[in-house]
Amino acid sequence: MNTFLLLLQDALVAAVPAVGFAMIFNVPAGALKYCAMAGALGHALRLGLHQFGGMPLEWATLLAAGVVSMVGIQWAQTWRAHPKVFTVAAVIPMIPGVHAFTALLAVVEIDRTGYTPELFAKMMENGLRAFFIVAALAVGLALPGLLIYRRRPVV
Amino acid sequence: MISEEEQRQITRVCAQATILLLQHGAESALAETVCRRLGLALGLEVVEVVLVANGITLTTICRGRGCTTVRRNSDRGINMHVVTEVQRALLRVEAGQFDLDGFSGRLAEIQPLRYNRLLVAVMVGLSCAAFARLGQLAHGQALEWGTLGWAFAGSGVAMLLRQTLAHRGFNPLVNFALAAFVATSIAAQGVLHGWVGNPRLAMAASVLLLVPGYPLINAVSDMVKGYVNTGLSRAGTALLLLLASCGGIVLAMTVWNTWTWL
Known part of the structure; x- marks a missing residue:
């Protein structure tokens, strides 16, 4: 598949869970389109940076979340709600x-079938990756506040 | 000139707004800022608020008079509509469009938005199918509808169950364990009958509706912004929810004997 098509498909597919979960969080209907657009942008950007830019997944996540947050702040100021x-x-x-x-x-599984180095490795690798990606997402979202809007509220 | 009675009323409405934000999933930094901005905009001199995991303490000072109040916080589920409405009411106070009565009247009017349950379940089903497709894309696999279809069925039904149990007042941990059991059981049927091209992906995608994403992100951002105690409490809650879901998954994999995940 060519790179552009892959990224485009990734963006369109990623917009679906962004809207689906926005509905679980009861985001007002008027803001759902922002969720979709920012979700598409963030996920495709991360895939591009990771697969084609050769960036580690965690750093790509940090950058993508930072970009989503910057875009979100612009919309938040026109839509008058917290980003x-x-x-x-x-x-x-x-x-x-x-x-x-x-x-x-x-x-x-370690408890059920006993310790093996493979299971332990699986636990550590997946657990650490989950931890670092969640941290990257949260810090990425906080980046504009930490760097630009230091002493004034965004909205 | 603010009288003692007015100060008490302003303090009460500040506490109410802060609790509304915390109950509906706003991060601590937002709740504290809104509380302080509201008190100052309504004419108080000092507003100090301390957030703990399940409550707030608020002290206001006006012309040397102090007024302190404590409120308990109980989780009402994430609702960004309420957060938006409280924030907009605050903006109107700051713009001079609302006085104390206007603001408290507006707070009382807020009816938490709830989307239609069936619509949410379908959207969540589509979301989990989309997660399966994202997994295929990331690993360069071709489009395979069996995996997507079973992820949709498992997560859609689990979401309906989750909403029903939440409505009936079940503990979230019980709720998540049962929902994970149902989602994995449904996806396991597709695996057992060989209708799924990638069993691991189908079973994983069908329980992704149970990942407590909002509490996890709030936990880290609270801690980054200096609210370590609320952050740790959110992280603890999120980890417990993940463990409860994990229990449901293991139970379902034991019942159907489909250990395809690891």
Whole structure:
């Protein structure tokens, strides 16, 4: 598949969970389109930086979340609401859910069938990756506040 | 000139706004800022608020008079509509469009938005199918509908169950464990009958609706912004929810004997 088509498909597919989870979080209907656009942008940007830019997944996540947050702040100021109202739903497609569950299941499996170095490695690798990606997402979303809006509120 | 009675009323409405934000999933930094901005905009001199994991303590000072109040916080589920409305009411106070009565009247009017349950379940099903597709894209796999379809079915039904149990007042941990059991059981049927091209992806995608993404992100951002105690409490809650879901998954994999995940 050519690179552009891959990124485009990734963006369109990622917009679906951004909207789906925005509805779980009861984001007002008027803001759902922002969730979709920011979700698409963030996930495709991360895939591009990681697969084609050769950046480690965690750093790509940090950058993508930072960009989503910057865009979110612009919309937040015109829409008059806190940016987290839509930026958190927008980064939901990047949440490392599979890694988190795999790590916990490896813990259960160690208890059930006994210790093996492979299971232990699985637990550590997935758990650490989940931890660092979640940290990158949260810090990425906080970046504009930490660097630019230091002493004044965004909205 | 603010009388003692007015100061008490302003303090009460500040506490109410802060609690509304915390109950509906706003991060600590936002809740504290809104509380302080509101008190100052309504004419108080000092507003100090301390957030703990399940409550707030608020002290206001006006012309040397102090007024302190404590409120308990109980989780009402994430609702960004309420957060938006409280923030907009604050902006109107700051713009001079609302006085104390206007603001408290507006707070009382807020009816938390709830989307139609069936619509949410379908959207969540589509979301989890989309997660499966994102997994295929990331690993360069071709489009395979069986995996997507079973992820959709498992997560959609689990979401309906999750909403029903939450509505009936079940503990979230019980709720998440049961939902994970149902989602994994449904996806396991597709795996057992060989209708799924990538069993691991289908089973994983069908439980992704149970990842507590919002509490996890709030936990880290609270801690980054200096609210370590609320951050740790959120992280603890999120980890417990993940463990409860994990219990449901393990139970389902034991019942159906489909250990395809690891």
